[in-house]
Amino acid sequence: MQPISFFANKRYTTKVFDPTKKIADEKIDELKQLLRLSPSSTNSQPWHFVLAASEQGKATIAQATSDFGFNTDKILNASHVLVLCTKTSMDEAHLQRLLDQEASDGRFANDEAKQGQHAGRSFFANMHRVELKDAQHWMEKQVYLSLGTLLLGASLLDIDACPIEGFNVTKLNQLLDLPAQGYCASVVVALGHHSEEDFNAKLPKSRLPLSELFTEI
Numbered sequence: 001m002q003p004i005s006f007f008a009n010k011r012y013t014t015k016v017f018d019p020t021k022k023i024a025d026e027k028i029d030e031l032k033q034l035l036r037l038s039p040s041s042t043n044s045q046p047w048h049f050v051l052a053a054s055e056q057g058k059a060t061i062a063q064a065t066s067d068f069g070f071n072t073d074k075i076l077n078a079s080h081v082l083v084l085c086t087k088t089s090m091d092e093a094h095l096q097r098l099l100d101q102e103a104s105d106g107r108f109a110n111d112e113a114k115q116g117q118h119a120g121r122s123f124f125a126n127m128h129r130v131e132l133k134d135a136q137h138w139m140e141k142q143v144y145l146s147l148g149t150l151l152l153g154a155s156l157l158d159i160d161a162c163p164i165e166g167f168n169v170t171k172l173n174q175l176l177d178l179p180a181q182g183y184c185a186s187v188v189v190a191l192g193h194h195s196e197e198d199f200n201a202k203l204p205k206s207r208l209p210l211s212e213l214f215t216e217i
Helices: 004-010 025-036 055-065 069-077 092-104 111-131 135-156 169-175
Strands: 047-052 080-087 160-164 183-192
Touching (some): 055 069, 055 169, 080 135, 092 111, 111 135
8 A cells, every 4th residue: 555645745736637537426425525524623514515517517616717717727627626615604503513413423422521512612612703703714724624635535536636716705605605505615626637738747746845844852
């Protein structure tokens, strides 16, 4: 079995997708599970994922790149496109929904453990909502944890990917009716297989050396 660093090294940001190559359904199902199982602070799961597999769906998302034309073809030529969305409010209804799901999944030995989990998660939610007033930023950081899970998982599945922040957030929110559902688009990910014309596939990976990145104490 290859070391995990092999897949991290193999992964790169795809610039040109081959529109004739599609991702198999079973691999898409794997990516869905990876996103579902992504870690988040206090298991807060402040996210929602919009998956476009049809040409119409991809074209809808691509409309939000009118000011970022270099990203339009990536979305249109990809096999699938994901929009990773962040909740706009860590409200009490969501906290209770999480608690009910955890109870249903057998996470608690007794009611005391259940209430302890709720108190702990509520403490952090309130800290960001009331004290620090950075709840949206805190929730978006959790969504970016899921992005990392997705990108490495895609590499493991031999799927190419391109995370995209160059899009009009307000326009995409409107196109997907996200505010009415309590979400905001955070990042778009094009998924598929690279074209032979993709220059980035042939370039060596470049990162700062370990000696600069790590301090060992």
